[in-house]
Amino acid sequence: MSLRDVYRKGEEIELVISDIAEKDQCFGVLESGAGALVRGTLAVGDRVRAKIIRVKPRYLEAVSLELLEPSSDRVDPVCPVFGVCGGCKWMHVRYDAQLSYKHKKVADALSHIGGLTAVDVLPVKPAPEVCHYRNKVEFSCSSKRYLLPEELDLETLSRPKDFALGFHAPGNFEKVLEIDTCYLAKPCMNEALSVTREFVIEHGVEPYAIREHTGFLRNLMLRYSEEHDELMVNIVTSAFDAKLMQAYRDRLLERMPEQKMTIVNNVTTRKNTVAVGDSEQVIHGDGTIRERLGDLHFRISANSFFQTNTRQAEALYDGIMNLAGLEENDVVYDLYCGTGTITLYLAERCRRAVGLEVVESSIIDARENAQANGIGNASFIHADLKNFESLLPTLGEYGMPRVIVTDPPRAGMHPKALKTMLKLQPETIVYVSCNPANLARDGKEICQWDYRLDEVQPVDMFPHTSHIETLACFRRTV
Incomplete structure (x- = not known):
């Protein structure tokens, strides 16, 4: 007897997660012995209620509906947008369990x-x-903000729908999830993100719209040197505006006076969201930061590869x-x-x-x-x-x-x-x-x-x- 004789699409099942699979899925076994790949923010040992979305000859595919009994591997994630942002998909799991x-x-x-x-x-x-370890973070700017689940039924929003500076929502190439604090980024990076958001909103800077290929602000890419406590701010735009960039430089230096910093402006007219410019203007400093690995020293430019x-x-x-x-x-x-x-x-x-x-x-x-x-x-x-x-x-x-x-x-x-x-x-x-x-x-x-x-x-x-x-x-x- 095949699984298709026993289970139907849309049917609800209960099972215990026993392993991690690829593509944000986990594996579990039902009491009947049937195996299932389950989508959701899960941990090994979770008991869940799920809905079947596909019946394969040898296993089921399902999506998690409810956590019935949490695993001992679970912890409370520190990020308020965990589960919506796709960056830290295992923040709900104890670190020693992550290593396992x-x-x-x-x-x-x-x-x-x-x-x-x-x-x-x-x-x-x-x-x-395990937090604040990344020396490079790329934020995207979009004219379409991804709404959080709790915002969908609100008549009045606390933030505009036509501006977002953060990370692309998983599976959505044009909408961006607004981020206030990234818990993988260095604290000075989050401070630069906040100053940039405040500045561009105050100056009416138009966010990039990928479908229409319009707008000025496309990306904010930040890099940091552990050895020298240096921050690189790379603002990626569709054109170069010398007056605006000078004002942006002044704002960053005013708000972050203790931070060693270089500021560059990458400019691109390409129809994509890659944070690499066709040309580069150095706004402050020499356009590079310095880092050490072992006994070796490296100068890192905006578009250089370096271990994150x-x-x-x-x-x-x-x-x-x-x-x-x-x-x-x-x-x-x-x-x-x-x-x-x-x-x-x-x-x-x-x-x-x-x-x-x-x-x-x-x-x-x-x-x-x-x-x-x-x-x-x-x-x-x-x-x-x-x-x-x-x-x-x-x-x-x-x-x-x-x-x-x-x-x-x-x-x-x-x-x-x-x-x-x-x-x-x-x-x-x-x-x-x-x-x-x-x-x-x-x-x-x-x-x-x-x-x-x-x-x-x-x-x-x-x-x-x-x-x-x-x-x-x-x-x-x-």
């Missing part, structure tokens, strides 16, 4: 997807800060170094090197470090970072890694790598890049992954080329979210 969920996510992916069961996954390295959690980035990079086991005469390749932070870390411990990256602006930043830190044994090559094999004659001048570090995007390594990397037969491969499923997929392929998975170390870069970084060390067996 993430550990299981990595172990399950390696086992079920990769068939990699012979290695123990080490405990997740916890973040020293500075303190955990050091833990991540130290983990890479420990797994790489570099020796003084080693050559190491760093694939998908970005702005070269990992490459430069590696270069301090080996004869030659070579970084490869497809984004040309990142390669330019990487070379500048190497020069600024006085590192002469790091080389950076602009290349699409799906054509990795064609680069081998050029790379030969640096020597063959004993160690390769690869930090691919969320989709994992391009199959051609993976195959070429394995043809080089390095003794050690350190795979840095932000997606356990694709780590498992690529790891399965790596182990078919006479490698074994020796060590797996998850690192929690993003508390209160489902994201987890993982370091996996593969060593050649022949």
Whole structure:
């Protein structure tokens, strides 16, 4: 008998949540033994009432209606818009339980997807800060404010419907949820958000309307340096207004007199909501902030890539170094090197470090970072890694790598890049992954080329979210 013979769409069910699934879903089992994927803000151990929205041959899909009995993993989230804003989807879960969920996510992916069961996954390295840990936050501005559930039946609203500065509502590309305080952002970022909102409303600045492609204010992107307590304010607009920007500068400096600050204005006319400008005007300071990772120092511009959690980035990079086991005469390749932070870390411990990256602006930043830190044994090559094999004659001048570090995007390594990397037969491969499923997929392929998975170390870069970084060390067996 199939599930379709027993259950119907729209029927209500009760079940206990037993595991976390992908895409903001959880898994639970009914008393009948049937399994269900349930959407909602849930925790392992919750007993819920839910409504079936789809009956699949092997499981049900449902949406949570009521929490009948809370899990012991639950805590009260500090954010007043938790559950509406999509940024902190696990803020209702105790932090130690979050780490347990993430550990299981990595172990399950390696086992079920990769068939990699012979290695123990080490405990997740916890973040020293679970709130206010982000060094970069992007706010969006919209002419359509997302209304909170309690506002829908009100005749008079305390805030206008035609202005919002905050985060895009989940699944809604044009409406923005007004945010007063982001509990992942640094306090000075929230202060800059408040000053900006007050200023643009006072000056009648028109918010961006994405459908109509009209309006002036598009984004507010904020960056922060832990080492130097520096704040970057990047206001993204559809045009440059020198008089308005000067007044904005004066307001920020007046309201935040103790804060070291640089202010830039990115300008774009593109029909999208990406907080990157076609041109940039420096309004105050030199347009960059400075940060330190280990013994290295970096200048960060508005559109540079830099790890979002500075303190955990050091833990991540130290983990890479420990797994790489570099020796003084080693050559190491760093694939998908970005702005070269990992490459430069590696270069301090080996004869030659070579970084490869497809984004040309990142390669330019990487070379500048190497020069600024006085590192002469790091080389950076602009290349699409799906054509990795064609680069081998050029790379030969640096020597063959004993160690390769690869930090691919969320989709994992391009199959051609993976195959070429394995043809080089390095003794050690350190795979840095932000997606356990694709780590498992690529790891399965790596182990078919006479490698074994020796060590797996998850690192929690993003508390209160489902994201987890993982370091996996593969060593050649022949």
